[in-house]
Structure formats: C-alpha cells, structure tokens
Amino acid sequence: MRTDAVTGAVIRKLLKGLTPLLLLALTAMPGTAAPELSAAGTPLPATVLEDVRSGTVEKPVHTGNETVAASHIVVQMAGSPALMRDRQGVFQPWDGNPENLADSGFVPVDGQMLFKVFNQDLSAQNFPIRVTLYYRVNGELKFGYFDVMRAN
Amino acid sequence: MASAVLAACVLLAAAILGAGGARAQHLSLADVNRIVAQAAQEASARGTQATIAVTDRVGNVLAVYQMPGAPQTVTVTSGRNIGTGIDGLANVVPSTMAAIAKAVTGAYLSSGGNAFSTRTASQIVQQNFNPGELIAPGGPLFGVQFSSLPCSDLSRRFFNGAVPAPLDQFRGPKRSPLGLSADPGGLPLYAGGLVVGGIGVAADGIYGLDADIRNTDTDVDEIVALAGTAGFAPNPDIVASRITVEGKTLRFSDATTRSLASNPGTAPPVAPANFVAVPGYTDGVPLSGQTYGATGSGIRPVNLATDGMGYAIVADTAGFVPYVLTTGADTPFFPVASGAVNDGQILSGAEASVILGHALRVAVASRAQIRRPLQSFVQVTVSIVDAEGRVLAQARTPDAPIFGIDVSLQKARSAAFFSKRNAGANLENPNVLPSIRVVANAINGLIPGHAYGVPNYAADMRALLGAGSLSDGMAFTDRAIGNLARPFYPDGVNGNGNGPLSRPFASWSPFSTGLQLDLAVGNIVNHILFVRNLNLDVTGDGRGDFDPDGNGQVNDTGLGCTPVLSNTSGLNPLANGLQIFAGSTPIYKNGALVGAIGVSGDGIDQDDMVAFLGLHNASIGLGTGVSHAPAAIRSDQLAPYGIRLRYVSCPFSPFLNSGEQRACEGK
Numbered sequence: 001m002r003t004d005a006v007t008g009a010v011i012r013k014l015l016k017g018l019t020p021l022l023l024l025a026l027t028a029m030p031g032t033a034a035p036e037l038s039a040a041g042t043p044l045p046a047t048v049l050e051d052v053r054s055g056t057v058e059k060p061v062h063t064g065n066e067t068v069a070a071s072h073i074v075v076q077m078a079g080s081p082a083l084m085r086d087r088q089g090v091f092q093p094w095d096g097n098p099e100n101l102a103d104s105g106f107v108p109v110d111g112q113m114l115f116k117v118f119n120q121d122l123s124a125q126n127f128p129i130r131v132t133l134y135y136r137v138n139g140e141l142k143f144g145y146f147d148v149m150r151a152n
Numbered sequence: 153m154a155s156a157v158l159a160a161c162v163l164l165a166a167a168i169l170g171a172g173g174a175r176a177q178h179l180s181l182a183d184v185n186r187i188v189a190q191a192a193q194e195a196s197a198r199g200t201q202a203t204i205a206v207t208d209r210v211g212n213v214l215a216v217y218q219m220p221g222a223p224q225t226v227t228v229t230s231g232r233n234i235g236t237g238i239d240g241l242a243n244v245v246p247s248t249m250a251a252i253a254k255a256v257t258g259a260y261l262s263s264g265g266n267a268f269s270t271r272t273a274s275q276i277v278q279q280n281f282n283p284g285e286l287i288a289p290g291g292p293l294f295g296v297q298f299s300s301l302p303c304s305d306l307s308r309r310f311f312n313g314a315v316p317a318p319l320d321q322f323r324g325p326k327r328s329p330l331g332l333s334a335d336p337g338g339l340p341l342y343a344g345g346l347v348v349g350g351i352g353v354a355a356d357g358i359y360g361l362d363a364d365i366r367n368t369d370t371d372v373d374e375i376v377a378l379a380g381t382a383g384f385a386p387n388p389d390i391v392a393s394r395i396t397v398e399g400k401t402l403r404f405s406d407a408t409t410r411s412l413a414s415n416p417g418t419a420p421p422v423a424p425a426n427f428v429a430v431p432g433y434t435d436g437v438p439l440s441g442q443t444y445g446a447t448g449s450g451i452r453p454v455n456l457a458t459d460g461m462g463y464a465i466v467a468d469t470a471g472f473v474p475y476v477l478t479t480g481a482d483t484p485f486f487p488v489a490s491g492a493v494n495d496g497q498i499l500s501g502a503e504a505s506v507i508l509g510h511a512l513r514v515a516v517a518s519r520a521q522i523r524r525p526l527q528s529f530v531q532v533t534v535s536i537v538d539a540e541g542r543v544l545a546q547a548r549t550p551d552a553p554i555f556g557i558d559v560s561l562q563k564a565r566s567a568a569f570f571s572k573r574n575a576g577a578n579l580e581n582p583n584v585l586p587s588i589r590v591v592a593n594a595i596n597g598l599i600p601g602h603a604y605g606v607p608n609y610a611a612d613m614r615a616l617l618g619a620g621s622l623s624d625g626m627a628f629t630d631r632a633i634g635n636l637a638r639p640f641y642p643d644g645v646n647g648n649g650n651g652p653l654s655r656p657f658a659s660w661s662p663f664s665t666g667l668q669l670d671l672a673v674g675n676i677v678n679h680i681l682f683v684r685n686l687n688l689d690v691t692g693d694g695r696g697d698f699d700p701d702g703n704g705q706v707n708d709t710g711l712g713c714t715p716v717l718s719n720t721s722g723l724n725p726l727a728n729g730l731q732i733f734a735g736s737t738p739i740y741k742n743g744a745l746v747g748a749i750g751v752s753g754d755g756i757d758q759d760d761m762v763a764f765l766g767l768h769n770a771s772i773g774l775g776t777g778v779s780h781a782p783a784a785i786r787s788d789q790l791a792p793y794g795i796r797l798r799y800v801s802c803p804f805s806p807f808l809n810s811g812e813q814r815a816c817e818g819k
Contacts, residue, residue, distance in 0.1 A: 048707065
C-alpha cells in the first residue's frame with residue numbers, strides 16, 4: 001500500500017511538470033482556439049482514432065489576416081516515404097524539396113483554415129502517422145505537426 | 153568470396169525453413185511456457201519473485217509472466233547518484249518494461265555467430281572499456297542503449313486488442329520499451345544453432361549496470377534468466393567470453409549452471425493467470441515466435457522478381473541476395489527512393505542502390521570481429537539516407553544482429569544531420585530546448601536532489617570548435633560525433649573535461665549521456681506513462697486530464713524520438729534518435745552533401761570500413777560525382793585542445809582473401 005501511495009505521489013509530481021508537454025499531445029478540447037503554425041514548426045494536439053476503418057482526420061489552424069498562397073499536407077508512417085496530398089486528395093511520394101510540395105488546395109475562411117487530411121479506411125496503415133501541415137505566406141513556409149494514433 | 157556467402161546463405165535458409173527435416177527455427181508455444189517455467193522455478197527456489205519476459209528474434213513479446221509479489225517497478229540507476237537524465241528514477245518504470253527490454257537486448261545483440269547478453273552490453277557502453285579500468289577509451293558501442301527506442305520511426309508496434317489487427321502486428325523489428333538494456337538478466341535463446349529470441353528477468357528491483365567487471369557478481373536476475381535458457385542456450389563456442397574486442401575478452405554471464413538452485417528439467421507448469429498484458433507489447437496471452445527470415449517475421453531475402461529494380465541492383469552489386477525489412481503486405485519496408493535536393497544535388501535511388509550494394513560486398517569480403525568461428529565474414533545492416541535523414545535504401549546480410557537495423561539508421565542520420573549547414577539552427581529551434589527542459593524539470597521534481605539541467609549543446613560546440621561550427625558544412629562521421637559526445641575529451645582520459653555533446657563526468661552516466669538522451673527523454677518518459685496508463689487529475693477539476701477522448705488509455709509516444717525539425721523540410725531528421733558511436737560517413741556529390749551511409753552489426757572498425765570503402769568503391773563505379781567529403785572539410789581537420797578528431801578507423805588487414813593492409817588510407 002505504501003509503495004502505491006509513494007508511487008502515486010511521485011507520478012503526480014512528474015505529470016504536473018509534464019502537463020504543458022503532454023497536453024500538447026492530446027486531442028484539442030472542444031471550444032479551444034485553433035492553433036497557429038509557425039516558421040519554426042508548431043507541435044499540434046494528437047488525433048486519436050477510435051475506429052481506424054473510419055479514418056476522418058481534420059485539423060483547423062488559425063491564419064488570421066494572412067494571405068495564404070498555398071497549403072500542403074505531408075504524412076509519414078513507419079516504412080513509408082513521405083507522402084504529399086494533392087488537391088484531389090491523392091497522396092504521392094514527396095522528394096523532400098519544399099519547392100515541390102503539392103498544393104492541397106485548402107483556403108482560409110474567416111481567419112481559419114481547415115486541413116482535411118484523411119477520410120478513408122486507414123486499417124492497412126502503420127500507426128502512428130506523423131502529419132505535417134504547411135501553408136505558404138509571403139514566400140515563407142509556416143508549418144506544424146501532429147500524430148494520428150489508433151485507440152486500439 | 154561469393155561461394156562462401158552463398159554457402160552461408162543456403163545453410164541459414166535451410167535452418168530457417170526447416171529443410172531436410174531440420175526443426176523450424178522459432179520458439180513454439182510449448183517452448184515459451186517451458187522457458188518461463190524454468191525461470192519461475194529458479195526464482196521460487198531462491199525465495200524471490202520475478203517478472204519474466206520472452207521475445208522472439210525480431211522483438212515480438214511472446215510472454216510476460218509476473219510472479220505474485222514481484223516488484224512492480226524498478227529503479228533506474230548507475231549507482232553514482234549523478235542527478236541528471238533518468239538516472240535515479242525510482243517507483244516509476246514498470247518491471248514489465250525492464251524485463252521486456254532485457255529480453256529484446258539478448259535477442260537483438262546476438263546472432264548465429266555471437267551470443268551476447270545484457271551483461272555484454274554493460275561492458276561495452278560505459279566510459280571506459282573495460283568498466284572499472286582508468287585511462288581506457290569508452291566502450292565500443294557507447295550509446296547503443298538508446299536505440300530501438302519506443303518512439304523510433306523504424307520499429308514496429310504491437311497494438312493491444314486491435315480491431316482489425318494491423319497486417320504487421322507480428323512483424324519486426326519491434327521496439328524496446330526502454331531501448332537496449334545494460335542490466336544483467338537478459339540472455340539470448342537458441343535453437344538449432346540460431347538465435348530465436350531472448351529472455352529478460354526483473355527481480356531485484358534495479359535497472360542498472362555492472363560498473364566493475366573485474367569481479368564476479370551474483371545477480372539474481374541473471375541467474376533466474378540462465379535457468380530459463382536451459383535447453384535453449386547458445387553453442388558455448390560463440391558466447392561473448394569467446395570473443396575479443398580491442399584485445400579484451402567480452403563477458404556473457406557471471407552466472408553458471410552451478411549457480412542454479414533448481415533443476416530446470418523438473419520445472420512445473422506456471423499458473424496461466426500470472427501472464428500479464430503490457431500496453432504496446434502483449435495482450436497477456438502467450439504466443440509462439442516468428443521464424444526469422446520467413447515472410448511473417450518482417451525480415452526476409454530480397455525477392456528479385458517483385459521488390460523493385462533498386463534492390464535488384466543492390467543484390468547484383470553485392471554479389472548475393474541480401475535481406476530487407478518488409479511491410480505487412482510483404483513489400484519492402486524502405487522502397488528504394490531518390491533523395492531530397494541539397495545545394496543543388498540529389499542522391500538518386502540508383503546511386504543509393506549501388507552504394508548499398510558495394511557496402512555489402514565489402515562486408516562479406518571482410519573478416520568479422522565479433523563472430524565465430526574465426527574467419528567468418530562481417531554481417532551488418534546498411535542504411536542510406538538523404539541529407540534530410542529520409543531513408544533511401546536499407547539492406548542486411550542474412551545473419552546480422554537485429555540491433556543494427558535501427559542503429560545503422562541512427563548512425564546515418566546522425567552523420568547527415570551534423571554535416572548539414574543547418575545543424576546548429578535546427579538544434580537551436582525555439583521548440584527544442586524548451587520542450588526538453590519541461591521534461592527535465594518534471595524529472596527534477598520526481599527525484600530528490602536531481603539537478604537535470606539541459607545545456608545549449610550547439611553553443612558549446614561553437615565555443616570549442618569555432619563560431620562557424622554546425623553551420624560551416626564540416627563533414628562529420630559518427631566516429632567524430634562520438635569523439636565529441638564522450639564524458640572525457642579525448643575519450644578515455646579520466647579526469648579530462650567532457651566533449652561538448654556530453655556532460656561532465658560527475659553528471660554523466662549511461663542513463664544520462666548528454667545530447668543523445670536529452671533529445672529523446674520526452675518520448676521515453678511519455679512512453680512509460682502510456683504503459684502505466686496513468687490518467688491522473690492534475691488540474692483539480694475532478695476528471696483525469698490525459699484521456700480526453702474517454703477511451704481509457706493514455707496516448708503513446710508519437711512517431712519520432714526527438715523534437716528536432718529540419719528548417720528545410722519541416723520533417724524530423726533524427727526520427728529514431730541520435731547515435732554516438734562509429735560506423736557512418738556522409739555522402740557527397742559534386743561537392744554537396746547529399747546523404748549518409750550508416751553500418752552496424754560487427755566491430756566498430758569493421759562498421760566504419762564497410763561504410764567508408766563501400767562509398768569509395770561505389771564512387772569509382774558510378775562516375776556521377778558521388779564521393780566522400782573533400783579532405784579539407786572532413787572533421788579530422790579539427791583539433792580541439794590540440795587533439796585531432798577522427799574521421800574513420802579501419803582494421804589493419806581486414807580482408808578474408810587478401811593481404812591488403814590500410815585499405816582506407818588515402819581515400
């Protein structure tokens with residue numbers, strides 16, 4: 001019993017310190033503001049799929065008054081080359097050159113842009129999936145990234 | 153040379169496939185139950201309660217058995233109370249994770265030509281080799297303990313109760329929950345002369361290492377594990393104690409069969425109820441193991457008809473059919489690909505294939521350091537990456553140890569990362585140090601007296617090597633990176649100050665290696681919490697804070713071990729972690745960095761040579777401008793404190809059928 005109490009106290013201390021980091025790793029709570037992408041890369045909350053056969057993954061980002069010239073999505077999973085999403089929702093290999101990123105075709109509406117990453121059966125994919133979102137403004141790329149996890 | 157390789161491949165294939173009436177080489181369910189029973193009986197005979205894990209060769213966890221009353225957690229400790237890293241972490245790490253890590257280590261470090269244990273690992277990862285000696289260079293595999301990490305983008309994962317189960321649910325290599333272990337109690341398991349898995353035992357509550365091998369320990373974890381291996385022990389001729397490195401004999405086990413308090417042959421069956429589930433590793437139901445080299449294991453010979461032209465080129469260049477990792481759909485895990493452009497140059501898939509093929513060709517022509525019988529050829533995994541760390545190709549010799557799969561990729565990525573001009577900028581990305589310091593502060597709150605500070609390693613590099621360091625395009629091999637990542641500079645001179653990628657010795661241990669651990673510590677700790685499934689209320693709102701989707705499970709670590717991002721691509725150039733021992737070299741094309749080659753699986757001088765000569769030989773054949781770094785920009789031009797860094801170090805007379813000496817000089 002004492003070991004459990006000590007362990008619990010110890011873990012609570014650890015988690016308190018880790019809260020800022022771990023909360024970034026969790027699904028965004030309803031009602032929270034959309035995150036902003038950045039030139040340095042912004043860690044975004046993870047998405048957890050309860051049923052990978054119904055793999056709908058969307059992520060809103062705040063763009064404010066920026067004029068977005070193009071948007072891009074890159075996905076990576078273990079054992080797969082980096083794939084970029086085109087306007088038709090088709091994923092194709094990306095050579096790693098930012099100048100060759102396909103335009104995913106998403107545009108801001110009222111200062112927010114909704115990236116629609118997946119809407120398909122993902123049961124044949126390796127998880128976790130790392131998703132990197134980009135948009136281009138004034139010739140500069142801003143980006144952020146998050147993981148798509150499976151619940152089971 | 154080719155005939156010897158062919159003969160070895162045929163023998164291995166026969167053993168794997170059970171040809172000629174031979175037993176198929178994998179652990180059956182009966183084997184797993186027997187191994188656990190033998191270990192549990194020994195633990196009982198000693199009045200101790202243990203957690204026992206068994207894995208197959210590719211890291212699938214076949215069983216975790218926890219005896220009633222077994223310690224639930226282990227204390228991570230070097231015994232030196234250094235106050236940094238994860239050294240001193242108590243009451244947090246589950247014993248199940250420790251046992252699994254030990255079993256994976258025993259399996260991954262071993263092969264048909266060498267049987268290594270976690271005690272062997274302990275001997276080769278410390279600040280002096282041998283541990284306990286002074287003024288001796290660091291261990292040859294210094295840093296290997298932070299490989300096969302749970303966050304690696306290479307290692308496959310097990311998903312508990314997955315519906316539908318992923319196609320690669322039982323394909324390897326699997327990740328290890330704590331990386332590779334240096335705590336005695338992890339041993340390989342053999343059948344028919346081939347390694348088929350590993351056993352790991354956690355009974356004494358300590359996850360540490362053997363700091364002084366000049367004595368013989370009585371380690372209960374090791375003794376219990378040894379009992380488990382009865383009937384599955386390696387050929388005595390290939391155990392670590394029959395193998396020398398740098399003139400020093402390696403250690404396999406301080407326990408012998410004379411140490412046992414029980415007779416493994418009389419072990420009664422264990423209680424099924426004590427098999428436990430471990431999130432991310434096992435559902436708690438014992439399994440049979442995969443047969444290494446067969447399709448289901450995830451590692452098999454290249455299929456020349458279906459695996460693509462790239463790997464056909466590799467095989468043709470190498471002179472034999474190598475092995476590759478495969479997906480659940482039985483396609484190459486790393487399809488041959490062309491690299492990202494850097495400074496106007498690209499390493500093509502065809503070039504990567506040729507380089508890989510030549511490296512493998514060098515390997516099978518060379519004398520192995522860590523394999524028996526003597527005059528065996530080198531067996532390794534070779535990885536080729538582009539300048540962004542993306543994998544362009546990977547292949548291996550048939551019986552290379554499994555650990556080299558992840559490590560060869562780490563080595564390649566590390567060389568590419570440090571050789572690229574944005575290395576400093578990427579290390580000083582505003583997200584990197586703050587995220588590490590959040591974790592460090594949390595760990596400080598956890599361990600009394602802990603003072604886990606995180607230096608600005610990039611600034612320390614510039615202070616030592618000049619203002620242009622990490623932005624001047626200096627070409628770094630992993631040997632040179634390792635020189636700078638030792639607690640003493642130069643390596644092994646006890647009492648000297650640390651290299652800029654390390655920590656002062658007083659705050660260094662194999663559980664706190666400096667930049668290497670600091671980059672990955674957030675993900676390691678995240679994974680521990682996932683396995684513990686601790687959804688605690690830290691905000692005081694009466695609800696758990698770490699399961700917002702209400703599925704009852706804390707999130708596992710994501711894909712990628714470090715918070716580093718490339719300011720060129722936005723991708724993670726060190727996705728499976730940094731590595732800090734020799735075996736890689738950067739690749740250039742027409743003067744521009746285009747990637748790197750990493751090798752792992754034999755002695756580090758052999759690994760260096762395979763990478764270095766493989767690239768050299770390929771460059772001659774290709775004639776496309778692919779080459780080594782120009783001599784003027786190689787890191788051996790740097791001499792901090794008047795001590796020159798090393799670029800590569802090759803064996804003096806390395807080849808099996810040639811008397812050629814100094815094969816790397818002048819290239």
